[in-house]
Amino acid sequence: MDRGPVRGMAAAGALAVALTVTGVGDAPESATGPESATGPDERPVHRSAPPTASFLGMPAELACTVSDILEPSCGVWWGASPYRDDVEPLESAVGRDMDIVYTWRGIDQAHVPGERERRMVAEGRFVHTNIEARRFERQGHPAIDYADIIAGRFDDSLRAQARGIAELGVPYFVTFDHEADGNQRYNNRGTPEEFVRSWRHIVDLYRREGADNAIWVWNVTGWEGNLDRLPGLWPGNDYVDWISWEAYNMTHCDTMPHWDGVDSFEEALAPAYEWIQREGPRHGIDPDKPVMIGEMGTTDIGPRETLRWYADIPRVLREYERVRAVKVWDNKVSSGCDFRIGANRFARQGFEMAGRDPYVNLPDRVRRLAEYAHGRDQGVGDHD
Structure with missing residues (x-):
């Protein structure tokens, strides 16, 4: 293998962009997965994580670093998988732009990134695209077997994707077949070993096509009942940049009849x-890799409780220092399982309050420098 992704925050200064920021995290002046609902039949038993380093009390002037895999040292990227693939209504409703936008594509689609992704990049957002093991060019998006990927049957479209991402010239988050540990996927499209071989095949192909700006995000459900499946699905530290999972509360969700009570955002993210x-270490998983909460949200649990669920997120993030990005799943599974921010004014108010917190408001100066971090790394030499 010729190259591997950067592991965590780059310790060598050549792989990170360092700057002195005055007033990091100033609040803005104005305050205004489609399959993620699947999981084990029984709800997990959560445990709270012990407090770690806190961002509270830090001076306003500090050194902030952003690695070439977009890991910030001074806060958390804030993002969304938007309703109907349109992020602007959400941004307008909550009075801020999203740092990261999640998009969904099929492995058979050659034109990735598409017009929508390119527009969002041009407007200054980071994009995270999940490449599904499905044929999006066919009606119903039928699933395909991992064996077909390993055999190279989708190499042409994958090469085109890699070249398209490389041409962007900016860091671009990529996941292959998210939530491979979920009940609807695990051992259905192939064995865990075949998932790993498929992941590595895709990463190697992207690298050969020059897509070194692709940031690889391994995404799982985060359900406690699925954790024992993770070792067999781990592609290896050289093939993963970020580790990601979901943090949901599904009270009253009609697709989760065994969900009793309410899980806070912290209770949802803590087990994984x-x-x-x-x-992780005894299974070869580097625990120092940055973490992304790939999808999160709650169903309606009452006005005050729904607002508080979202508003409490920044406080929780300060206690889990490896989490460096969070995306809300602004969508619905069914009429009885709705996570749309715009459909519940208390969810909107809570998400808006959370989005104003300094910890999830990285300064524009940090964002701009992050866009150049990968480009600067290209002159440094190969990653080991």
Whole structure:
């Protein structure tokens, strides 16, 4: 293998962009997965993570670094998988832009990134695209077997994707077949070993096509009942830049009849976080890799409770220092399982309040420098 992704925040200064920022995290002046609902039949039993380093009390002037894989040292990127693939209504409703926007594509689609992704990049957002093991060019988006990927049957479209991402010249988050540990996917499209071989095949192909700006995000469900499946699905530290999972509360969700009670955002993210930190190393998983909460949200749990669920997110993030990006899933599974921010004014108010917190408001100066981090790295030499 010729190249591997950067591991965590680049310790060598050549792989990070360092700057002195005055007033980092100043609040803005104005305050205004489609399959993620699947999981084990029984709800997980959560444990709270012990407090770690806190961002609270830091001076306004500090050195902020952003690595070439877009890991910030001074806060958390804030993003969304938007309703009907249109992020602007959400941004207008909550009075801020999203740092990252999640998009969904099929492995058979050659034109990735598409016009929508290119427009968002041009407007200054980062894009995270999940490449599904599905044929998006066919009606119903039928799933394909991992064996077909390993055999190279989709190499032409994958090469075109890699070249398209490389041409952008900016860091671009990519996931292959998110939530491979979920009940609807695990051992259905192939074995865990075949998932790993498919992941590595795609990453190697992208690298051969020059897509070194692709940032690889391994995404799982985060369900406690699925954690024992993760070791067999791990592609290896040289093939993963970020580790990602979901943080949902699904009270009253008609697709989750066994969901009793309410899980806070912290209770939803903690089991996988603790597992990675405690068990990851013995399975070859680097616990120092940055974490992305790939999707999160709650169903309606009452006015005050729904608002508080979202508003409490920045406080929780300060206690889980490896989490460096969060995206809300602004969508619905069914009429009885709705996570849309715009459909619930208390969800909107809570998400708006959370989005104003300095910890999830990285300064524009940090964002601009992040866009150049990968470009600067190209003159440094190959990653080991």
